Amino acid sequence: MLQVGPGKTYSVPSAAAAVAQSGDVIKIAAGDYRGDVASWNASNLTICGVGGRARLFADGRNAQGKGLWVVSGSNITIDSIEFHKATVPDQNGAGIRAQNGGYLRIINSGFYDNENGILTNPGSSTVSVERSEFARNGLGDGYTHNIYAGAIDKLTVTSSYFHEAKVGHNFKSRAKETTLENSYFMDGPSGTASYVADFPNGGKVYLRGNMFHKGPNASNPIAISYGAEGLTNPTNTFEMVHNTVVMTRSGGAFLSVPAGTSSVKLTANLFAGTGSPTLMAGGYAVGNASQSNNVTSVASNIPGASSIATPNFWPNSTLQALIGLSVVPDSGYTRDAPAPYTLRAISGSRKVGALQAAP
Known part of the structure; x- marks a missing residue:
């Protein structure tokens, strides 16, 4: 030692x-x-x-x-x-x-x-990030980011907080496989990041139980981008389960996915936007995506989502009435994150989105 x-x-x-x-x-x-x-x-x-x-x-x-x-x-x-x-x-x-x-x-x-x-x-390696924070990284040139994983084998993130990247992306991964769970990816009211999360070469991407916020000063109208620089990974599948995506930047799109993607699966996600953003841009036909139990609403129904100091993605009463689930779409989703770095067991009936009970 x-x-x-x-x-x-x-x-x-x-x-x-x-x-x-x-x-x-x-x-x-x-x-x-x-x-x-x-x-x-x-x-x-x-x-x-x-x-x-x-x-x-x-x-x-x-x-x-x-x-x-x-x-x-x-x-x-x-x-x-x-x-x-x-x-x-x-x-x-x-x-x-x-x-x-x-x-x-x-x-x-x-x-x-x-x-x-x-x-x-790039190379044969894996990276895992647990209970960690990435804040205000980036030179402001659009080429530097909170985290930038090259073409590695796998990147896994759990219970972590990425926010306010400077013009670059809050999260960027070229890995063959990327898994994000129970984490926060946020611009806040003044953040200037481009994508909230970027997977430029596709890969096997799995997002579960995360909170995403795209702010009014973001540099790009897309929240989550997949395959924008070419699907060069051997497997190219995109799946989101029980995430909450809030856009307070007007217009744009929640997702961008290219036509060559092998599969897109969206289950029990809550999308809340401003100025009627589209669900998916990029060329992949929305009708070809496997979708179940997703809800689309407006950002004003999740009023606390912009706060960097105390982010709160719990919906207001109007939206709560619309997000109950009679099924358990993902039996493996057993813990959610009411705050960054905090995990709690899920009990009771399930709801659409990343939070299953009030923080």
């Missing part, structure tokens, strides 16, 4: 990174670490904050010209670490630049005001 912090064997994370060996556990004392950047080359590491989150501030420095941390070893777990204000000369700096094989697991961590939150290289 390598201990990092004031009075510890290693005063800063980069010192531990320089000597870490396969299988090490690196414990970083909670607190601020300014201008310390690191390259993690060993594999099978667990790197965790102790006594709270360890907060890393780039302060104009970078590792390898790529970001705050560059992760090259395989099978890495990062827990309770914050990454702030990563910048690099080519304007593509990341809180974490992941160029590893195996898995990268992010738990209870935060990515704030970086050019990219996480940026992954």
Whole structure:
């Protein structure tokens, strides 16, 4: 075990990174670490904050010209670490630049005001994100995002919060398979993100129990985009179950899906818009989608959905009367998320959308 912090064997994370060996556990004392950047080359590491989150501030420095941390070893777990204000000369700096094989697991961590939150290289790897926050990342050029997964094998997100990306996307994945569950993806009242979620090369995409909000200042009229840059993945299916999508930007479309997509399945989703957005653009015929128990309404019936500080996607009484379900369309949907990072067991009768009871 390598201990990092004031009075510890290693005063800063980069010192531990320089000597870490396969299988090490690196414990970083909670607190601020300014201008310390690191390259993690060993594999099978667990790197965790102790006594709270360890907060890393780039302060104009970078590792390898790529970001705050560059992760090259395989099978890495990062827990309770914050990454702030990563910048690099080519304007593509990341809180974490992941160029590893195996898995990268992010738990209870935060990515704030970086050019990219996480940026992954393409390759045979998987990334999972749990109970983490990605806020205000992006340079503002449209090419940098809260998270940007390259052409990897799989990306999984649970119980996390993505909001206010700067002109880029709140979430972007080119992975062969992407699963998002019980998470929030939001512009808020002033966010300028393009897509709330973007899957530019298609893939096997499964969205369940998520809250999506597209705000009035968003840079693009589409909320969720699939396959806009070509369906280059081996399997191209898009499925949404028990999500709530709110658009306070007028017009546009909730979804964009191209004609070549193998299948689209929409079950028990709640779509609430402003200015009559269409359900689906992009070329895929809406009539070819498998649809059941979806409800379309207006955004004013979910009045709390725009709040970044305390997002509340619970419908008002008018809409509640329209979203009851007499069936259980997805028996695997056993937990919902009344707030970011919070899960609760679902009990009682089911409802359309991501929330099954008031927060």
